[in-house]
Amino acid sequence: MLELVDLSKKFKQNDAVKNLNMFIEKGEIIGLLGPNGAGKSTAISMLSSLIEPTKGDVRFRNKSMIKHPAPLRNVIGVVPQEIALYEDLTAEENMQFFGKIYRLRGIQLKKKIDEVLEQIGLTDRRKDIVKTFSGGMKRRLNIGVAMLHDPEIIIMDEPTVGIDPQSRNYILETVKRLNKEKQMTVLYTSHYMEEVEFLCDRIYIMDKGNLIASGTKDEIKRILSAEKTISIQADRWNDEFIEELKQNPTVNRVTVGEKEITIIIPREVNMFAAIIKMAENADVELNSVDVQTPTLEDVFLHLTGRALRD
Amino acid sequence: MIGQIVKKQALLLLRNPIQILLLVGLPIILIAILSTALGGMMMSGESPNIHVKLAFVEHGDEEAEIQRFLGELEDEGMPREAIEEMETGIEQMAPVSILKESVLGSEEVREFVELHEVEASELTEIWDDNSYTAVVEVPENFTYESLEYLVLNKNSQPVLEVSQNDDHQIGPMIINDILIQFQEQLTLGAFLEKNGIEQDVIQLDEGMFSGETLTLDQKNPIGSQEYYAVGMTVMNVLFIASTIGTIAFMEKKIHVFDRIILGNVSRWEYFIGVLLSGTLFSFIHLLIVYGFSWIVYGVRWPDLISFFTVTASLAIAVGGIAVLLTAISYRFNSEMITNFFAGIIVTLMAVLGGSFFPIGDSSAFIRALGNLTPNGAGMSSYLMILRGDGIAEISHHILFLILFAIASIVIAAISFPKRGASV
Numbered sequence: 001m002l003e004l005v006d007l008s009k010k011f012k013q014n015d016a017v018k019n020l021n022m023f024i025e026k027g028e029i030i031g032l033l034g035p036n037g038a039g040k041s042t043a044i045s046m047l048s049s050l051i052e053p054t055k056g057d058v059r060f061r062n063k064s065m066i067k068h069p070a071p072l073r074n075v076i077g078v079v080p081q082e083i084a085l086y087e088d089l090t091a092e093e094n095m096q097f098f099g100k101i102y103r104l105r106g107i108q109l110k111k112k113i114d115e116v117l118e119q120i121g122l123t124d125r126r127k128d129i130v131k132t133f134s135g136g137m138k139r140r141l142n143i144g145v146a147m148l149h150d151p152e153i154i155i156m157d158e159p160t161v162g163i164d165p166q167s168r169n170y171i172l173e174t175v176k177r178l179n180k181e182k183q184m185t186v187l188y189t190s191h192y193m194e195e196v197e198f199l200c201d202r203i204y205i206m207d208k209g210n211l212i213a214s215g216t217k218d219e220i221k222r223i224l225s226a227e228k229t230i231s232i233q234a235d236r237w238n239d240e241f242i243e244e245l246k247q248n249p250t251v252n253r254v255t256v257g258e259k260e261i262t263i264i265i266p267r268e269v270n271m272f273a274a275i276i277k278m279a280e281n282a283d284v285e286l287n288s289v290d291v292q293t294p295t296l297e298d299v300f301l302h303l304t305g306r307a308l309r310d
Numbered sequence: 311m312i313g314q315i316v317k318k319q320a321l322l323l324l325r326n327p328i329q330i331l332l333l334v335g336l337p338i339i340l341i342a343i344l345s346t347a348l349g350g351m352m353m354s355g356e357s358p359n360i361h362v363k364l365a366f367v368e369h370g371d372e373e374a375e376i377q378r379f380l381g382e383l384e385d386e387g388m389p390r391e392a393i394e395e396m397e398t399g400i401e402q403m404a405p406v407s408i409l410k411e412s413v414l415g416s417e418e419v420r421e422f423v424e425l426h427e428v429e430a431s432e433l434t435e436i437w438d439d440n441s442y443t444a445v446v447e448v449p450e451n452f453t454y455e456s457l458e459y460l461v462l463n464k465n466s467q468p469v470l471e472v473s474q475n476d477d478h479q480i481g482p483m484i485i486n487d488i489l490i491q492f493q494e495q496l497t498l499g500a501f502l503e504k505n506g507i508e509q510d511v512i513q514l515d516e517g518m519f520s521g522e523t524l525t526l527d528q529k530n531p532i533g534s535q536e537y538y539a540v541g542m543t544v545m546n547v548l549f550i551a552s553t554i555g556t557i558a559f560m561e562k563k564i565h566v567f568d569r570i571i572l573g574n575v576s577r578w579e580y581f582i583g584v585l586l587s588g589t590l591f592s593f594i595h596l597l598i599v600y601g602f603s604w605i606v607y608g609v610r611w612p613d614l615i616s617f618f619t620v621t622a623s624l625a626i627a628v629g630g631i632a633v634l635l636t637a638i639s640y641r642f643n644s645e646m647i648t649n650f651f652a653g654i655i656v657t658l659m660a661v662l663g664g665s666f667f668p669i670g671d672s673s674a675f676i677r678a679l680g681n682l683t684p685n686g687a688g689m690s691s692y693l694m695i696l697r698g699d700g701i702a703e704i705s706h707h708i709l710f711l712i713l714f715a716i717a718s719i720v721i722a723a724i725s726f727p728k729r730g731a732s733v
């Protein structure tokens with residue numbers, strides 16, 4: 001339905017986005033994951049026709065949207081990274097203004113406002129000035145304003161930055177519900193891998209302007225398919241045990257924490273029995289031994305050698 | 311859509327009472343402060359800026375008229391002793407001498423009024439000489455008629471003919487105030503004299519610059535309150551431009567502008583919305599402040615059609631500035647131009663336009679320059695309307711205001727960033 005082809009943006013010498021290729025199908029929740037400065041917002045601005053790409057194309061229903069973006073604008077709702085609201089106006093006044101910008105009028109507008117306020121849980125605060133809202137409420141209204149014109153695709157740029165966990169969960173649940181109940185297509189941008197992991201069907205990972213991985217959650221995690229991580233927990237260790245783990249030829253890496261040791265081993269190796277034996281020999285009392293499923297964080301670490309959040 | 315943008319802009323302004331208070335309350339307070347402060351400044355004669363060159367022409371002969379008046383008293387059969395007594399006291403009632411020597415020749419007045427006694431034959435030359443602020447002509451029989459009026463209560467008080475140089479702003483105002491004062495004092499002096507109360511030379515009293523105006527025989531004089539009502543209003547309306555510019559840039563900064571664009575509203579609709587907001591709010595601002603001036607300071611407009619024409623033209627010019635500030639701040643993605651305008655340019659333009667004192671009186675060049683600011687052109691037009699000029703006399707100022715607005719809008723349209731030029 002929506003497709004980015006070799007999309008690139010250069011700010012002077014800075015390649016903010018390089019040859020980004022991406023597609024979004026109806027009803028999907030797509031995640032765009034990357035650390036700050038990866039180029040996510042720049043990609044979204046190009047996609048939503050706010051800035052012109054240096055190179056590449058944005059195609060909607062097989063038509064280029066670069067020169068004449070009106071058809072695309074009509075079907076997308078953009079939730080900017082910033083709180084793009086009038087702080088001096090009430091929630092309702094904000095919605096009225098933006099609703100009118102989308103040419104909604106009269107009863108139709110009023111009904112839509114009521115409906116969206118309900119969805120974002122701000123019905124009882126509709127008459128309050130936005131300035132008095134908490135960060136989470138502002139974020140919710142920021143999303144609500146983008147939904148007034150019933151967009152087919154909603155594009156959210158880090159919609160949960162800087163808010164409390166409760167509001168964050170509320171937003172995540174809302175996005176999931178909208179997708180389920182109204183088949184709304186979602187492009188969700190974040191630098192929190194757990195959000196993307198929770199919400200998204202397919203994921204694109206960006207770093208320094210480059211797309212470094214893409215695919216379904218499982219596909220991406222299979223990037224780490226050669227290895228697995230085992231977490232060993234105990235109240236205290238002794239050197240003999242640690243030494244024995246390190247000497248073991250099948251163990252690739254050992255990381256020692258106060259009450260946890262993680263080891264990385266080839267995926268096909270089963271080491272449970274061996275670890276328990278080693279602990280017995282060294283007189284270490286184990287609390288647990290678990291195989292950890294790799295996270296997107298691990299994938300990112302694997303691909304870039306850096307943590308997602310700095 | 312444009313209407314929605316204007317409506318929302320108004321709502322934002324209304325939600326900001328401090329802003330409104332500054333825009334509307336400040337000029338009202340400044341008018342009060344400046345019009346009293348200016349009065350004080352001129353009373354103490356401390357301002358070297360104020361210099362009035364006054365031509366004084368006597369068409370009659372005061373001495374002869376006094377003698378004729380005394381002769382008439384005799385003819386009417388007044389007792390000989392009474393006439394003799396009057397002859398000694400008449401010195402104090404000779405109106406022209408009092409005006410020349412005690413009033414215009416007094417020490418306080420001499421500091422800023424340069425008196426030139428000239429012959430009637432030189433008048434044509436003086437009309438052409440722009441350095442004169444005003445010409446006071448004493449008509450024939452002025453002394454005779456004054457005495458008849460003062461002593462015998464016959465006829466009405468004769469008037470002096472005053473012609474003002476409209477290019478000078480504050481000078482004519484001073485002359486008018488002095489003359490009004492003089493005529494009132496003369497009547498009072500005669501009253502005291504008749505009732506046997508001794509009085510010294512006529513004193514200019516404290517109330518001289520009360521800002522009260524009376525109509526003399528020619529155009530309306532401008533009082534200091536009127537002067538500052540106009541001066542402060544045309545200055546303050548410029549802040550509407552920066553206020554609108556600030557709101558518009560805020561819309562860019564918080565990405566509301568992006569939202570508007572994403573709603574398939576063209577940037578030109580937004581542009582026109584800003585222009586119209588600036589124009590409309592300026593117009594309303596001018597009406598509110600002038601309304602206050604009318605109620606509180608009694609500033610009345612003799613010709614409402616001219617008044618509204620100037621007000622509308624000035625409002626469009628300010629709207630032009632608003633959209634120009636918006637376009638430049640969008641282009642450079644910085645509020646600096648708007649802050650610079652509100653902080654420095656407005657003050658410069660206000661000084662140049664004559665909002666604080668009639669700077670144009672000191673040089674024709676500065677006057678011309680002042681009239682090339684929208685506030686200066688507006689101010690000149692308003693003052694001319696107050697003096698009684700009609701729309702024809704101010705048409706060149708109105709034309710300038712419109713051209714200024716068009717130039718601003720065109721430059722704004724050229725600099726307003728197209729899509730992708732800036733994020």
Ligand SMILES: Nc1ncnc2c1ncn2[C@@H]1O[C@H](COP(=O)(O)OP(=O)(O)O)[C@@H](O)[C@H]1O
Nearest residue numbers: 011016034035036037038039040041042043733
């Ligand atoms: N308007 C701009 N002018 C110049 N550089 C920019 C601009 N916007 C973004 N950048 C740069 O482009 C890169 C990507 O930024 P951005 O898209 O905001 O990343 P993200 O949203 O992933 O945090 C950064 O290096 C940023 O500094």
Ligand SMILES: [Mg+2]
Nearest residue numbers: 040041042081
């Ligand atoms: Mg971003």
